[in-house]
Amino acid sequence: MALVNHVAHKLDLSPSSELSNSERKYDESSVKREELLKMGEAKRKISGRSVSLPSIDILLDEKPGWPFLNRATLGTPQVHHWHTRKVSVVNWVMSLPERFPNNHQNLNSETSFVIKQLKGILRDNNKWFNYNVLKTATSDFSQENLIGKGGCNEVYRGILENGKGIAVKILKSSSKEARTDFVHEINIISSLSHQNISPLLGVCVQDNDLISVYNLSSIGSLEESLHGKQKKKHVLSWEERFKIAIGLAEALDYLHNQCSKPVIHRDVKTSNVLLSAEFQPQLSDFGLSMWGPTTSSRYSIEADVVGTFGYLAPEYFMYGKVSDKVDVYAFGVVLLELVSGRNPISPKNPRGQESLIMWAKPLIESGNSKGLLDPDVTEIFDESQFQTMVLAASHCLTRSATHRPNIRQILRLLRDENEVGKWIMEEEENEDCLDDEVYPNSSTELYLSLAMLEVEDDESASISSMERSNNSLFSSSCSSGELQA
Numbered sequence: 108m109a110l111v112n113h114v115a116h117k118l119d120l121s122p123s124s125e126l127s128n129s130e131r132k133y134d135e136s137s138v139k140r141e142e143l144l145k146m147g148e149a150k151r152k153i154s155g156r157s158v159s160l161p162s163i164d165i166l167l168d169e170k171p172g173w174p175f176l177n178r179a180t181l182g183t184p185q186v187h188h189w190h191t192r193k194v195s196v197v198n199w200v201m202s203l204p205e206r207f208p209n210n211h212q213n214l215n216s217e218t219s220f221v222i223k224q225l226k227g228i229l230r231d232n233n234k235w236f237n238y239n240v241l242k243t244a245t246s247d248f249s250q251e252n253l254i255g256k257g258g259c260n261e262v263y264r265g266i267l268e269n270g271k272g273i274a275v276k277i278l279k280s281s282s283k284e285a286r287t288d289f290v291h292e293i294n295i296i297s298s299l300s301h302q303n304i305s306p307l308l309g310v311c312v313q314d315n316d317l318i319s320v321y322n323l324s325s326i327g328s329l330e331e332s333l334h335g336k337q338k339k340k341h342v343l344s345w346e347e348r349f350k351i352a353i354g355l356a357e358a359l360d361y362l363h364n365q366c367s368k369p370v371i372h373r374d375v376k377t378s379n380v381l382l383s384a385e386f387q388p389q390l391s392d393f394g395l396s397m398w399g400p401t402t403s404s405r406y407s408i409e410a411d412v413v414g415t416f417g418y419l420a421p422e423y424f425m426y427g428k429v430s431d432k433v434d435v436y437a438f439g440v441v442l443l444e445l446v447s448g449r450n451p452i453s454p455k456n457p458r459g460q461e462s463l464i465m466w467a468k469p470l471i472e473s474g475n476s477k478g479l480l481d482p483d484v485t486e487i488f489d490e491s492q493f494q495t496m497v498l499a500a501s502h503c504l505t506r507s508a509t510h511r512p513n514i515r516q517i518l519r520l521l522r523d524e525n526e527v528g529k530w531i532m533e534e535e536e537n538e539d540c541l542d543d544e545v546y547p548n549s550s551t552e553l554y555l556s557l558a559m560l561e562v563e564d565d566e567s568a569s570i571s572s573m574e575r576s577n578n579s580l581f582s583s584s585c586s587s588g589e590l591q592a
């Protein structure tokens with residue numbers, strides 16, 4: 108069943124008679140959406156990783172979106188090992204990226220256009236891979252070397268003849284939109300250079316498949332280390348967790364504040380954080396990233412909401428408002444995952460605790476943040492670092508984007524720089540602040556219900572408990588309740 112219809116059947120979005128005016132305004136848009144869904148007017152639009160409603164004729168601020176979740180499915184890869192010392196100079200030269208792509212046969216005109224665009228982007232770089240080199244490196248793209256699947260791509264592990272490990276990401280039978288997104292991703296990633304960002308090694312186009320090549324992360328993603336197979340081999344120590352938090356914050360600070368053109372990643376999550384052998388994090392997957400606003404406006408409004416449930420900032424999920432603060436919010440969720448070892452959405456948890464945020468909030472508010480600690484962290488650890496990380500997480504998860512700190516402030520907080528304590532006190536003392544973002548209670552319900560629909564497919568979870576839940580996400584220093592009163 109199409110996701111949108113599935114959702115329409117599951118959710119009760121009828122307006123409540125007790126709603127305030129502002130709540131009613133937003134709730135009416137939900138009703139409008141339900142009507143659209145029921146009338147079958149809502150079409151599914153698949154663009155890369157997003158499923159969203161098309162732009163419909165409602166006020167910009169009320170534009171809802173339908174994020175589409177993707178799940179990595181991990182194989183048990185085996186690598187074809189090369190004996191590096193036996194590589195001839197000719198073979199070694201062959202394994203280097205090409206300066207220009209081959210004369211490709213059988214390419215449709217759209218793919219030829221993509222090559223032209225890529226040549227423009229990578230004109231000064233030696234970043235074209237020969238397809239045969241990638242084929243050999245991945246043992247003919249064997250299933251054993253399939254290490255991950257994204258929304259519409261597959262990731263293979265490979266070893267070049269010079270012994271270098273690579274991750275080969277293939278975007279198959281691409282739509283026009285996916286091709287545009289690919290070029291956009293290459294444009295952004297090739298402009299970046301930071302130790303905590305996975306660098307692009309090169310690209311290749313073969314039979315209309317669009318391929319990008321990256322360094323192979325020896326440990327895999329942070330998601331695997333926290334929640335997956337990798338955890339059985341090595342439980343992340345507190346020190347490693349803290350190092351990962353700082354490294355990821357540095358990557359985001361680079362994107363938001365140090366690039367000549369700011370970049371918003373829009374898909375910060377543990378499966379997009381790769382780990383080196385020394386547990387240095389590298390942010391990856393810029394498939395949803397976009398250039399940040401360069402004008403004085405603080406945010407832009409996007410018709411398509413893309414990203415992953417469990418990490419979506421409320422202003423983005425509800426109204427499509429995108430700013431660097433959406434990455435800060437997602438980073439807060441990653442911090443909670445690092446602290447607790449829990450998944451952002453866990454359908455098997457008791458009712459009301461399925462969302463990591465909803466589980467964590469009462470613990471933090473009651474001063475029992477120690478209860479957040481992952482029971483797998485058994486060594487003696489730095490308690491002040493722990494408290495700092497919890498504090499940083501709760502600030503990142505401030506519901507109002509206006510009052511949510513930027514990543515530079517969060518980084519300073521994590522590094523324990525004094526001025527941040529002062530800033531936090533000022534924020535807390537600021538009783539008169541006005542929140543420009545209010546959310547109906549039903550927004551939380553809608554969000555979690557949609558999130559649960561995705562996990563339901565995988566884990567046969569029921570959303571009934573979420574439909575009954577009235578809990579809300581972290582509130583801002585000026586809660587919507589205060590504003591509406």
Ligand SMILES: Nc1ncnc2c1ncn2[C@@H]1O[C@H](COP(=O)(O)OP(=O)(O)OP(=O)(O)O)[C@@H](O)[C@H]1O
Pocket residue numbers: 156176177178179254255256257258259260261262274276305321322323324325327328331374378379381391392
């Ligand atoms: N450079 C890499 N080294 C090692 N493993 C990688 C690398 N890049 C990706 N992977 C693995 O492949 C998986 C899929 O990656 P990909 O970026 O395509 O999708 P994703 O982030 O999991 O999902 P989505 O496309 O929905 O964002 C990752 O979760 C990771 O496990």
